[in-house]
Amino acid sequence: IVTRNLDEHYKMMQQIYNGCEIVMGNLEISQMEHSRNLSFLQSIREVTGYILIGLNQFTRLPLPNLRVIRGTTLYKGHYALAVVLNYQRDGQYGLRELGLTHLTEILEGGVSIFENKFLSYAPQVNWQDIVRDPAAKVVISDNGPQSDQHGLEFVTLLLSLSVTKTVCAPQCNGRCFGRSPSECCHIECAGGCNGPLDTDCFACKNFNNSGSCVPQCPQTLIYNMHTFKLELNPNAKYQYGSICVAQCPTNFVVDGSSCVSSCPSGKKEVEESGMKKCKPCEGLCPKDCSGTGGKKGQTVDANNIDSFINCTTIQGSLHFLVTGIKGDSYKKVPALDPEKLKIFRTVREITGTSVYFLSIQSWPESMSDLSVFSNLQTIQGRKLYRGYSLLVMRIPSLTSLGLRSLRIINEGSVYISENKKLCYHDTINWTRIFNSRSRPQRRQKHIEIKNNRPQGQCAAEGHVCDPMCSSDGCWGPGPNQCLSCKNFSRGGTCVPQCMFLTGERREFATPEGECMPCHSECAVQEGKLTCIGPGADECVACASLQDGPHCVSSCPEGVMGGEGIIFKYPSKQRRCEPCHSNCTKG
Incomplete structure (x- = not known):
C-alpha cells in the first residue's frame, strides 16, 4: 500500500510491521528514502506470500533475520522475491547490499533482481541453493558492476551458517546442521536447523504446531477404533497460514481445517457452538434481495428483474402490475419477457412488513400458472398487518396456481x-x-376466494387432483403438485410405493413418508430390504467391505486416530482388521 504522503506511508508501515515475525501474505517495501530508520522490519523471520522491494533509496535491505519466503502468492505470477529500481535518480543513494544473510529457503517461486544501479554482487549468489523449485525463474539483470569481493563475502557468510545444500551430506535433503550424515535436519524443517528434532527447525516446511514442525495440523476429525467412525477431535487445530491455532483469529471463519477470511463460493457462514464455520449450501447459497417499492419501483418490470437473479429470500413485497408485465410507455419501460420470470425459481421465502407480500395483478398471457414460484416455501411477515400475504386477481390465463x-x-x-x-x-x-x-392467537385468517372458475366445471373437464394426492388438495395437475401425499413421496412427487424391493438403487422410507436412497455401500438384496436408514451402518449387507458396523469402499489407511495413525487391511471375510502395531505404512 503506497500513499501520496511519504511520511504517512512510513508511519503506516511502522505500525503494521513493528515487532512482526511472520507476515501472513505479501511484504511490499517501496518509496523509502535513504534516511528512514527501518529497524522495525528486523524481527521478520518469514513471509508467506512474496516480497517486493521497489523504488527505495536505502543502502541495505532491512531484513537481516528473514529465513523463509513461502511464495503462496507470487509477484507477476513467477517471483517470490523481487528487488527492482532501488536507487535515487541522478543521486548517490540506492541499494548496495541485499543483506539477506539468513535467507536459506524460498519454497515456491523464483527471484527477480533488476535495475538496482549500485547493487554489485547479486549475480554471484547461488540462488539455486536457496530456491527449492529447480524450474523457478531466477532473473538478475541491469544492476551495478559486478564485484568479486562483495560476492565472495556474501557466499562465505552463507557457508558459515552450515545450513545450505552445498555443505550437507546427500542423505540430508539439502538441510543440515553439520557436514556429517547424522547431522541432518528433520524432514519437516525449512531454512535449516540447529539439531535433528522437529523442534530444532529455524522454520517449518509445512506447519508449526506449538513449536514442532508437522506435516499437518491436528485434524478436526479422528478415527475412533471403538465406534469405527471419524469423530470430532477435541484437540483439533486449524491452519492459519503456516501456524496451527486452537482458534481462528477474530474476523476469520473455519473452513474445514483452515482459517479463512471469508467462505468460498458454494458455502455459507454459520455459527456452531460459538464458532463461525463455513458450511456447504444446499443448492444456491442464501441471498437476500429487497422487493419492489423504493428505488426498484412499484412493480417487477423489464428494468429491475435482473436484480432478482439468484435471490433466495425477498425482503419486502413482490408486486406484478400491468405497467410491469406489459410495459409503461410513459416511463419508457418495455414489456417484460415472460422467460425472464424464471429468475424467481430460486426464491424460497418472501418476508417483510408491507401490506402485500406476493401480489399478482397482471401476468403474461402465455403463462397458465405461477410455477416460476415453484420453490417458494414460506410467506411470512415480521410485523402484524391487516393486509394480504397472497393476492392473485384478474389473471385471465391462469388455470392453476402451481405453488407446489x-x-x-x-x-x-x-x-x-x-x-x-x-x-x-x-x-x-x-x-x-x-x-x-x-x-395461536393469529390462526384465524381471512381467506377470500371467489369468482374463479366453478368447481363443478373444473371437475367435469378433469381438472382434479392426482389420485396420489391426500385430502389436503393440490396446486395443479399431476402427482408433483400435491400439498401432501396419500402414500409416499420422492423428490417432491407422490408415488404409490418406495423402491424397497425393486430397482437398481433401493430405498427406505422416512417417518414422514419420503423415499430416500440407501447408502451407496449397501449391497442390493433380492426379495428383502436393503437398508433401514441412510447411514453406512444401516445396511443389511455390505457391497464391498465392513469396518465395524459400517460398510466402506476401502479400509482406513493412514487415517489420524486418537493414538496415532491408523492402518487396517481387508480380511478374507471382507472385514477391516487392524495392522500389527509394528507396521508403519500399512
Whole structure:
C-alpha cells in the first residue's frame, strides 16, 4: 500500500510491521528514502506470500533475520522475491547490499533482481541453493558492476551458517546442521536447523504446531477404533497460514481445517457452538434481495428483474402490475419477457412488513400458472398487518396456481378472485398452511376466494387432483403438485410405493413418508430390504467391505486416530482388521 504522503506511508508501515515475525501474505517495501530508520522490519523471520522491494533509496535491505519466503502468492505470477529500481535518480543513494544473510529457503517461486544501479554482487549468489523449485525463474539483470569481493563475502557468510545444500551430506535433503550424515535436519524443517528434532527447525516446511514442525495440523476429525467412525477431535487445530491455532483469529471463519477470511463460493457462514464455520449450501447459497417499492419501483418490470437473479429470500413485497408485465410507455419501460420470470425459481421465502407480500395483478398471457414460484416455501411477515400475504386477481390465463412448495403463510390473509379459468385452488387445505407456524392467537385468517372458475366445471373437464394426492388438495395437475401425499413421496412427487424391493438403487422410507436412497455401500438384496436408514451402518449387507458396523469402499489407511495413525487391511471375510502395531505404512 503506497500513499501520496511519504511520511504517512512510513508511519503506516511502522505500525503494521513493528515487532512482526511472520507476515501472513505479501511484504511490499517501496518509496523509502535513504534516511528512514527501518529497524522495525528486523524481527521478520518469514513471509508467506512474496516480497517486493521497489523504488527505495536505502543502502541495505532491512531484513537481516528473514529465513523463509513461502511464495503462496507470487509477484507477476513467477517471483517470490523481487528487488527492482532501488536507487535515487541522478543521486548517490540506492541499494548496495541485499543483506539477506539468513535467507536459506524460498519454497515456491523464483527471484527477480533488476535495475538496482549500485547493487554489485547479486549475480554471484547461488540462488539455486536457496530456491527449492529447480524450474523457478531466477532473473538478475541491469544492476551495478559486478564485484568479486562483495560476492565472495556474501557466499562465505552463507557457508558459515552450515545450513545450505552445498555443505550437507546427500542423505540430508539439502538441510543440515553439520557436514556429517547424522547431522541432518528433520524432514519437516525449512531454512535449516540447529539439531535433528522437529523442534530444532529455524522454520517449518509445512506447519508449526506449538513449536514442532508437522506435516499437518491436528485434524478436526479422528478415527475412533471403538465406534469405527471419524469423530470430532477435541484437540483439533486449524491452519492459519503456516501456524496451527486452537482458534481462528477474530474476523476469520473455519473452513474445514483452515482459517479463512471469508467462505468460498458454494458455502455459507454459520455459527456452531460459538464458532463461525463455513458450511456447504444446499443448492444456491442464501441471498437476500429487497422487493419492489423504493428505488426498484412499484412493480417487477423489464428494468429491475435482473436484480432478482439468484435471490433466495425477498425482503419486502413482490408486486406484478400491468405497467410491469406489459410495459409503461410513459416511463419508457418495455414489456417484460415472460422467460425472464424464471429468475424467481430460486426464491424460497418472501418476508417483510408491507401490506402485500406476493401480489399478482397482471401476468403474461402465455403463462397458465405461477410455477416460476415453484420453490417458494414460506410467506411470512415480521410485523402484524391487516393486509394480504397472497393476492392473485384478474389473471385471465391462469388455470392453476402451481405453488407446489408453498407450505407456510405465517401472517396476513389470502385473496384469490376474478381468475375465470382458475381451478384446483378450492382443493387446498388453507388451514394447514396457516397453522404450520402461526401463533395461536393469529390462526384465524381471512381467506377470500371467489369468482374463479366453478368447481363443478373444473371437475367435469378433469381438472382434479392426482389420485396420489391426500385430502389436503393440490396446486395443479399431476402427482408433483400435491400439498401432501396419500402414500409416499420422492423428490417432491407422490408415488404409490418406495423402491424397497425393486430397482437398481433401493430405498427406505422416512417417518414422514419420503423415499430416500440407501447408502451407496449397501449391497442390493433380492426379495428383502436393503437398508433401514441412510447411514453406512444401516445396511443389511455390505457391497464391498465392513469396518465395524459400517460398510466402506476401502479400509482406513493412514487415517489420524486418537493414538496415532491408523492402518487396517481387508480380511478374507471382507472385514477391516487392524495392522500389527509394528507396521508403519500399512
